[in-house]
Amino acid sequence: MGGLILFIFYGSILFFVIASVVRGLRYASAPLHVHWDLYSGSSVYELPDWWRKTESAFGKKLRAMVLDVLFLREFYRRNRRFWYPLYAFHAGLYLLALWHIWLFLSAVTTNIESASSLGWIWGTISTVLVILGAAGILTMRIADRDLRVYYPPIHYAKWIFVLLTLIGGMVAVDIHFNSSMPVLLKYVREQVTFVDFEHKLHPALAPALHVLFASVWLIYLPLGHVFQVFFRYYHFLRWDEVPNKRGSEVERRVKDLLERPVTWEGPHIPRGKRWKEVASETQTDPGTGAA
Amino acid sequence: MTVTSEDLMPLPPPLEKGKTEPPIRPLPENQRKTYESLLDGVSALSLPKPKSKDEEEKLVARFLRGLEKLLSQNDNWLFWQPLMQTLGGCVRCQTCSEACPIYVSSGRQEIYRPTYRTELLRRLINKYVRKRGRILSRLTGDDIELNWQTVARLAELAYRCSLCRRCSQVCPLGADNGLITRELRKLFSQEMGIAPKEIHDAGTVQHLKVGASTGMGPPAFQNMVEFMEDEIEDRTGSRMKVPVDREGADILLIHNSGEFMSWIENPVAFAIIFEKARLSWTLSSDIYGYEATNYGTWYDDVQFARIALKQIEVARKLKVKKIVMAECGHAHKGLVVIADRILVDDMNFPRESFLPLLEDLVLKNRLKLDPQKNNFPVTLHDPCNIVRLMGIIQPQRRILGKICPRFREMEPHGTENYCCGGGSGFAIMSSTNFPDWRAEVSGRMKLKQILEAFKDVMDPGIRKYVCAPCSNCKGQIRDLLGRFNVGEPYNIRYGGIVELVANAMVDLPKPFIEWEQ
Numbered sequence: 001m002g003g004l005i006l007f008i009f010y011g012s013i014l015f016f017v018i019a020s021v022v023r024g025l026r027y028a029s030a031p032l033h034v035h036w037d038l039y040s041g042s043s044v045y046e047l048p049d050w051w052r053k054t055e056s057a058f059g060k061k062l063r064a065m066v067l068d069v070l071f072l073r074e075f076y077r078r079n080r081r082f083w084y085p086l087y088a089f090h091a092g093l094y095l096l097a098l099w100h101i102w103l104f105l106s107a108v109t110t111n112i113e114s115a116s117s118l119g120w121i122w123g124t125i126s127t128v129l130v131i132l133g134a135a136g137i138l139t140m141r142i143a144d145r146d147l148r149v150y151y152p153p154i155h156y157a158k159w160i161f162v163l164l165t166l167i168g169g170m171v172a173v174d175i176h177f178n179s180s181m182p183v184l185l186k187y188v189r190e191q192v193t194f195v196d197f198e199h200k201l202h203p204a205l206a207p208a209l210h211v212l213f214a215s216v217w218l219i220y221l222p223l224g225h226v227f228q229v230f231f232r233y234y235h236f237l238r239w240d241e242v243p244n245k246r247g248s249e250v251e252r253r254v255k256d257l258l259e260r261p262v263t264w265e266g267p268h269i270p271r272g273k274r275w276k277e278v279a280s281e282t283q284t285d286p287g288t289g290a291a
Numbered sequence: 292m293t294v295t296s297e298d299l300m301p302l303p304p305p306l307e308k309g310k311t312e313p314p315i316r317p318l319p320e321n322q323r324k325t326y327e328s329l330l331d332g333v334s335a336l337s338l339p340k341p342k343s344k345d346e347e348e349k350l351v352a353r354f355l356r357g358l359e360k361l362l363s364q365n366d367n368w369l370f371w372q373p374l375m376q377t378l379g380g381c382v383r384c385q386t387c388s389e390a391c392p393i394y395v396s397s398g399r400q401e402i403y404r405p406t407y408r409t410e411l412l413r414r415l416i417n418k419y420v421r422k423r424g425r426i427l428s429r430l431t432g433d434d435i436e437l438n439w440q441t442v443a444r445l446a447e448l449a450y451r452c453s454l455c456r457r458c459s460q461v462c463p464l465g466a467d468n469g470l471i472t473r474e475l476r477k478l479f480s481q482e483m484g485i486a487p488k489e490i491h492d493a494g495t496v497q498h499l500k501v502g503a504s505t506g507m508g509p510p511a512f513q514n515m516v517e518f519m520e521d522e523i524e525d526r527t528g529s530r531m532k533v534p535v536d537r538e539g540a541d542i543l544l545i546h547n548s549g550e551f552m553s554w555i556e557n558p559v560a561f562a563i564i565f566e567k568a569r570l571s572w573t574l575s576s577d578i579y580g581y582e583a584t585n586y587g588t589w590y591d592d593v594q595f596a597r598i599a600l601k602q603i604e605v606a607r608k609l610k611v612k613k614i615v616m617a618e619c620g621h622a623h624k625g626l627v628v629i630a631d632r633i634l635v636d637d638m639n640f641p642r643e644s645f646l647p648l649l650e651d652l653v654l655k656n657r658l659k660l661d662p663q664k665n666n667f668p669v670t671l672h673d674p675c676n677i678v679r680l681m682g683i684i685q686p687q688r689r690i691l692g693k694i695c696p697r698f699r700e701m702e703p704h705g706t707e708n709y710c711c712g713g714g715s716g717f718a719i720m721s722s723t724n725f726p727d728w729r730a731e732v733s734g735r736m737k738l739k740q741i742l743e744a745f746k747d748v749m750d751p752g753i754r755k756y757v758c759a760p761c762s763n764c765k766g767q768i769r770d771l772l773g774r775f776n777v778g779e780p781y782n783i784r785y786g787g788i789v790e791l792v793a794n795a796m797v798d799l800p801k802p803f804i805e806w807e808q
Contacts, residue, residue: 030375031368034632036470038460040706043682045627048647049613074463079386150383150410152432228379232465244631246639255635262593263366264481265356268496269593279596279633 005208006200012215019222027231032253035244051243065233070094085140089133095126107188115181123173127166134162165213168206176206293317293332294728298398300735303742305749306775314731316724326723327443331402334723335450336487338443347439350483354442357482359420361474369592369632370477373470378413381406381466387458392709392736393451403732405458405468408448411435412471446485449475450725453717453733454589455675455710472715476590486590490716494586495594499601503548503582512581515551516574522559528800533562536609537573543611544572544645545583545602547619547762554765554786560793560803561617564649567798568657573611580605583622584762588629589715599630603640613641615648618787620676620761621714628681644677645789646760650686653693653792660795662694664802667754669695669791670744672737672768673708674761682706687760687788694795701740709736711759713767729767730774738771741783749781754806757785779807 044050067073072090075083099122106115138159141147177184187207190196203211221227244250258276262269270278296310318328327338341347360366361374387405388394394403401407417423417433428434435441449472456469479485498504507515516533524530534540544565550557565572575581579601587595603626606614616623627642634640652658671691677683684705691698703709711718712734720729745755759765768785772778778785784806793803 027372030372031364032632033372034369034630035628036370036373036467037628037681038456038467038679039682039684040460041682042684045644045681045683046647046686048643048651049641050643050647051641072463075384075386078461078463079384082384082386146385146388147383150385150406152430154430154432157430225379225382228376229382229464232376232380244634244639246636250632251635251639254632257368258633258635260365260368263360264593266481266591266593267484268491269481275596278593279600281597 008215009211012218016218054243085133085136092126092129099123103188107185112182112185119181168210172206172210300396315727330444330447333728335725357478377466380464390457390461393733396735397732409468409471453710453714480591487720489720490586502578504584505548507548534573535576539610540573541571541612542615543606544615546617548582549762557787560789568652577605583619585625588621588625603638615645618760620674624676624680646686653690659797661797662696664795665695668697668748669756672759674764679706701744711737711764711767718763718766734771751782755783760788
């Protein structure tokens with residue numbers, strides 16, 4: 001049993017890394033889509049001869065991304081009621097993620113015996129924040145008809161699993177490790193230094209369950225919608241003013257795409273031709289009606 | 292479901308009392324028997340009912356094949372990435388619902404909610420393309436049956452959203468429910484040959500056949516140019532030769548051909564302004580050279596690409612330096628923005644909006660203008676395609692700020708504007724009872740905005756002007772003012788922005804804008 005948990009734990013980390021890279025690469029290598037954009041303010045098209053004046057908006061986008069991710073700015077602007085629990089949940093998650101990183105680093109770089117209780121306060125406040133946020137979102141999802149109708153049943157299970165993971169963490173820290181940072185850090189050190197395998201193969205129930213829950217999240221995250229949400233910042237998706245200039249990388253990619261076959265079978269679309277050919281011809285036969 | 296008078300969002304004075312008769316006429320018996328109208332009793336597509344079970348099954352199979360293509364990188368490379376973002380990124384927070392003028396105006400009918408059609412599509416995809424089993428489908432809420440009724444409803448539903456993408460603008464996660472509408476339209480057109488006749492047969496097909504979606508061929512265009520010259524003589528007191536096919540000119544100006552047919556004063560104002568500013572410009576009489584529209588923008592990638600390439604070819608042949616799009620919103624978005632990623636080598640031709648150019652002429656005093664000639668309340672309708680979908684927001688405001696002393700904004704405006712209700716082809720779709728729906732539901736928010744913008748000057752003795760720099764929006768505003776009888780009786784007229792510039796010109800012997808009262 002202990003070996004299985006060990007396998008799942010380290011396996012889930014490996015899966016998380018590999019699946020994230022694969023999904024990221026799949027998205028990055030997707031064909032360049034046409035310029036279908038939205039603007040939150042003035043764009044380069046307000047200028048005469050705009051194609052001479054475009055510049056990289058990478059810095060602007062990076063800033064927008066950081067602010068959006070840190071503060072859920074768009075939710076704050078557009079849906080304040082939803083933002084309150086959502087932000088509590090996310091702020092707690094960010095703090096909790098940082099806390100885990102701190103735990104791993106402290107476990108191998110500091111004197112465990114003299115660890116203060118500040119770490120415990122940090123972890124507890126973060127966890128409580130996430131629990132409050134999650135409970136708030138779940139309540140809204142259940143109480144608000146508009147939110148409830150469109151929410152698939154399986155998503156409720158996800159929220160319950162979130163709460164179980166968090167409560168499991170608190171049980172492990174506060175009951176099993178007796179809220180003692182030195183004991184907790186000692187356990188973490190065993191996990192990250194690959195020593196004392198005997199301990200790992202026969203873990204105590206509370207930390208083992210928490211690790212198991214965390215492993216499930218590591219497997220789910222690269223497959224779930226969180227990554228998709230993050231992809232909206234991808235270079236060519238939104239607020240994109242990169243023109244297709246002659247001889248540019250964009251033009252090279254467009255040329256490749258125009259060589260692809262048109263597979264649609266509507267009555268106005270000839271068979272067996274490439275996009276380049278189909279776009280250049282003049283189809284004057286209406287060919288409407290269900291074919 | 293049928294929208295009733297009680298459902299509809301109330302309108303401000305003088306329309307606060309509402310109507311007693313049904314806002315949307317039911318389809319006559321013969322049309323109800325012939326066309327699918329299961330969704331809401333309205334028929335935008337005049338979609339014939341299948342004659343047999345066998346035909347139904349074939350159509351459903353065809354829909355499913357189109358759905359698979361929609362999700363394939365190879366088949367749908369043009370929109371695959373943003374489509375995946377929307378299908379996978381939505382968290383059902385419903386932030387977008389209140390942003391949709393159609394959903395709000397209809398009294399929040401569920402079927403018009405921006406996420407409704409996306410949710411249907413997502414569930415169909417999960418069950419029939421990704422083939423989740425029955426149990427998982429139940430758990431993920433994807434337990435939906437795909438049959439002809441579902442397909443027919445989705446087809447009509449694709450024409451209950453005007454692609455204004457206000458919902459997409461407010462989505463905190465970058466999901467684009469407007470794109471879902473377009474992708475559905477595309478599936479129906481590109482795989483099943485289903486599209487509104489006004490947009491396909493009488494739209495893009497006619498455009499490719501005769502040169503313009505209005506059916507105007509090159510000889511008719513030449514007649515229009517003569518008509519323009521007569522109009523110019525009448526308005527300026529002197530005859531002017533409108534430049535046509537002038538090789539090597541700096542600018543090829545392309546109008547929506549609907550302007551020539553319905554609002555000749557708009558191309559006339561452009562001609563007067565450009566000539567007075569001594570610009571090097573020309574119109575084209577070549578087939579495809581005098582039509583800015585590209586209805587493919589709204590429903591079909593293939594038709595879109597065909598038309599865009601033909602328009603560019605005309606400019607290349609004329610050896611002009613750039614194409615300038617006149618007052619047509621979707622033509623701006625289509626040729627300047629979307630086409631950017633299908634044009635390569637020497638087909639990648641410079642193209643821009645008329646607005647930066649006009650701003651330059653007005654603000655740098657290249658025209659003699661007297662703002663007092665426009666001393667009447669003016670409000671601005673922001674065409675979605677030019678503003679939210681292209682980011683041209685300030686030039687038109689700086690122009691109006693300079694030439695219209697009583698300019699007032701609608702609320703909200705700029706990138707937060709509301710669609711006129713005629714976007715994405717709605718303004719030209721006039722079969723069966725669709726115009727009722729267009730005016731009463733999709734145009735309702737714009738009518739409310741116009742009336743509120745002028746609420747302190749509703750006295751019919753005060754002239755009022757709705758500036759709508761887009762042919763499609765003008766058509767819709769014309770229909771709204773007429774249907775609700777608030778145009779002429781309250782002295783509200785509509786028009787483009789160049790008419791206001793021409794009206795302010797001190798060189799003209801009489802006002803350019805002719806008021807009806």
